[in-house]
Amino acid sequence: MATYSDVTKRQDFVLLFDVTDGNPNGDPDAGNLPRIDQNTLQGMVTDVAIKRKVRDFVDLTHGTESRFKIYVQHQGILANEQRRAFEALGKGPTDRPDNDAKKWMCDNFFDIRMFGAVMTTGKSGQRAGSRDLQWNAGQVRGPLQLTFSRSIDPIEQHEWAITRVALTNADDTRPDISLDEEVAVSGQFGRKSTVPYGLYRTHGFFNPHFAKDTGVLEEDLELFWQALQMMWDQDHSAARGQMNCRGLYVFTHDSSLGNAPAYTLFDRIQVARKEGVEAPRKFADYAVEINDTFGLPAGVTLTRLVG
Numbered sequence: 672m673a674t675y676s677d678v679t680k681r682q683d684f685v686l687l688f689d690v691t692d693g694n695p696n697g698d699p700d701a702g703n704l705p706r707i708d709q710n711t712l713q714g715m716v717t718d719v720a721i722k723r724k725v726r727d728f729v730d731l732t733h734g735t736e737s738r739f740k741i742y743v744q745h746q747g748i749l750a751n752e753q754r755r756a757f758e759a760l761g762k763g764p765t766d767r768p769d770n771d772a773k774k775w776m777c778d779n780f781f782d783i784r785m786f787g788a789v790m791t792t793g794k795s796g797q798r799a800g801s802r803d804l805q806w807n808a809g810q811v812r813g814p815l816q817l818t819f820s821r822s823i824d825p826i827e828q829h830e831w832a833i834t835r836v837a838l839t840n841a842d843d844t845r846p847d848i849s850l851d852e853e854v855a856v857s858g859q860f861g862r863k864s865t866v867p868y869g870l871y872r873t874h875g876f877f878n879p880h881f882a883k884d885t886g887v888l889e890e891d892l893e894l895f896w897q898a899l900q901m902m903w904d905q906d907h908s909a910a911r912g913q914m915n916c917r918g919l920y921v922f923t924h925d926s927s928l929g930n931a932p933a934y935t936l937f938d939r940i941q942v943a944r945k946e947g948v949e950a951p952r953k954f955a956d957y958a959v960e961i962n963d964t965f966g967l968p969a970g971v972t973l974t975r976l977v978g
Contacts, residue, residue: 674923675974676893681924682877683933685940686721686899686916687978688820689870689954693912695820696720697864704828704864714822714869721817721873722786728902729781729894739894742780742788750793752780753806764795766802768809776808777885784885785895787813814881815895820873823942824951831863865912868952874937879927896921900977917954918942918978920961922971930970939963939973 675682696716697703706715726741733739742752756772756779757764768791777784793806877892896919903914922936939962948956963973 672889673893673974674972675896675921675976676889677923678877678882678887678889678892679879679927681879681927681929682892682921683924683929683936684875684877684919684921685937686820686873686875687870687918687942687959688873688903688914688916689868690866690911691868691913691953692865693914694864694866694910695869695871695914697910702862702864704830705826705866705869707826707828708821712825714820714826714866714871716820716871716873718817718819718873721820722782724902724906725895725898726782728898728905731905733781733894737779739781740779742776742783749790750795750806752776753790753793753808754795755779756808757806764797764804764806766799766804766807768807770809772806772808773811774886777811781891781894783811783813784887784891785813785815787811787881787885811885812881814878814885814887816876816878818874820871822869822871823957824870824944826866826869829865829867831865833861833863835861863910867950868956870917870942870951870954870957872942874933876933896976915954916977918959919976920978921974921976922967923974925970931968935968936971936973939967 674680694703694705695714696706698706706717707713708715726743729739730741734741742749753772753776756775757769759775760771762769762772773790776788776790782788789810790808791810795804795806797804899919900916903916906914920940924930941960941962942957944951945956945958951957959978961973961975967973
């Protein structure tokens with residue numbers, strides 16, 4: 672078994688990914704412009720956006736397998752998924768968390784095992800006296816957590832005007848005096864936001880104590896590493912441009928509690944723009960330096976999965 676897939680050990684990791692001519696994570700509060708730190712102008716991508724890509728990759732590659740179902744689906748109804756647990760166990764709704772249902776959910780949903788979930792609500796439409804009964808499967812704290820991603824340098828937010836020639840409705844017309852008739856309205860305008868180039872960095876943490884509680888196996892962690900490397904190619908869209916994994920570095924601790932603080936390990940991976948590059952437009956405009964020549968802390972192993 673590879674050390675970085677050992678679920679009894681603490682794992683801390685650094686993920687590097689980039690975007691070219693795309694919007695990696697639009698901000699709905701800013702007209703879907705790429706998210707930025709207002710003070711530093713660095714680009715930001717939420718942890719939720721990265722987890723969404725992981726979920727979609729797992730669903731695409733293992734969605735037919737009962738152990739790898741996805742709880743948080745696009746436009747899914749969470750209460751319906753929780754009800755499946757109670758029906759499988761031959762139980763009815765309850766007014767308190769059901770531990771058997773919680774275990775069933777962990778056993779059958781990859782994202783619950785890995786990321787955790789709040790499953791304490793889910794209306795059943797049934798009552799017991801004055802109490803509303805729910806499909807209550809409790810709450811799970813996941814062993815895998817991600818930080819927000821932050822670009823190495825400030826990003827440029829480009830907003831482009833675009834037009835379309837197709838009509839939405841048959842009555843999208845206007846009067847034309849010269850022709851004395853109604854003509855189709857074409858050239859309607861829209862907006863599209865992109866980042867010309869951005870290299871982003873994310874930190875992540877795997878806690879073996881929580882993994883034991885949720886029933887994470889080696890195959891789960893291996894699938895997660897695979898997703899971080901390959902999910903970008905399954906998530907292409909016109910809005911996102913081109914996104915790629917550029918680095919994945921996993922620090923494995925012999926101790927389940929850890930052999931060194933995570934920040935001291937993350938500091939060993941430095942990413943900086945190369946001298947003379949004023950406007951980065953490709954990954955080659957950056958240099959990644961990994962300090963592992965002077966010896967890692969005792970009990971810590973570094974695995975370079977990408978980079």
